[in-house]
Amino acid sequence: MSQELSLHQRRRVPRPEELQGIPWLAVLQPAERERAIKMLVVGDAQPGDYVCRTGRAPTYWFGVVEGLLKMNTDGVDGASMTLAGLPPGGWFGEGTAVKREPYRYNVQAIRKSVVGGLPIDTFHWLLDHSIGFNRFVMSQLNERLGQFIAAREIDRLTNPDLRVARSLAALFHPLLYPGVGDVLRITQQELAYLVGLSRQRVNEALAVLQREKAIVVEYGGLRVIDLEALRSGQFSAPRRAA
DNA sequence: TCATTAAATTGTT
DNA sequence: AACAATTTAATGA
Secondary structure (H helix, E strand, O other), rough: OOOEEEOOOOOOOOOOOHHHHHHHHOOOOHHHHHHHHHHOOEEEEEOEEEEEEOOOOEEEEEEEEEOOOEEEOOOOOOOOOEEEEOOOOOOOOHHHHHHHHHHOOOOEEEEOEEEEEEEHHHHHHHHHHHHHHHHHHHHHHHHHHHHHHHHHHHHHHHHHHHHHHHHHHHHHOOOOOOOOOEEEOOHHHHHHHHHOOOOHHHHHHHHHHHOOOEEEEEOOEEEEEOOOHHHHOHHHHHOOOO
16 A cells, blocks of 8 residues: 655664664764764665655655665656656665755655654755765765666667666665665566566566576576676677577 | 564566 | 576564
8 A cells, every 4th residue: 555654653773784874874983973873764665655755845865775666756647657666775865855855756666664763954964064965965865866867768678678688787776775685586477567567578688688698687686797797788698609 | 492474576578 | 677596584383
């Protein structure tokens, strides 16, 4: 059921292992980190729960601690477009947080997830006091810009295998999503929805990528063997004779 | 802890 | 879109 995730009511104190999965904590000075951790909250999101919605005033800077979220627009015509998948380690909403303007997109849980939230005032305090935090946010903005540019390229690809490969490469982005590691938990159905293909076609594409030794398909997820191959699409080259 | 059952996910047609 | 096969998660002794 599409319920609103109220980080105000359903929040709890982050567990130590959850703090480990928050990348920017590591770039803070001890005093800054202490203050940030004190204000940090996490919430459990069920599939379909909204983390933030278009038009709402920004209350938190959000991040994925565990699970998988998706970012999508709310078209006036009712058609919604998925902009990006958000795997663990991804933090978002800094644009609206900086300007204190309403969110421009929805973020919804695809699967059972743990969402982190840093109150917007603490976010601004860190911007004012921490060099490391500023570097992190700046890098975050820059990398995300690159992602959206890449996403436009992906949309124009006609080869489904290439689309799946490039989308996966985006989800395995080590700077934006350091929490992913080399195993991404995502079902083929979820991936199909993100990429905009049928599950059958995604299944076929994954088989190709596995045959080309770029990934290993596992139950409920996949492991990346050769990230560069996913980016470059060298597997789509004509197969040499065995 | 183990066996059984239900649910989720995958591979194929 | 439908189906069977496989894997995981949940349940209860």
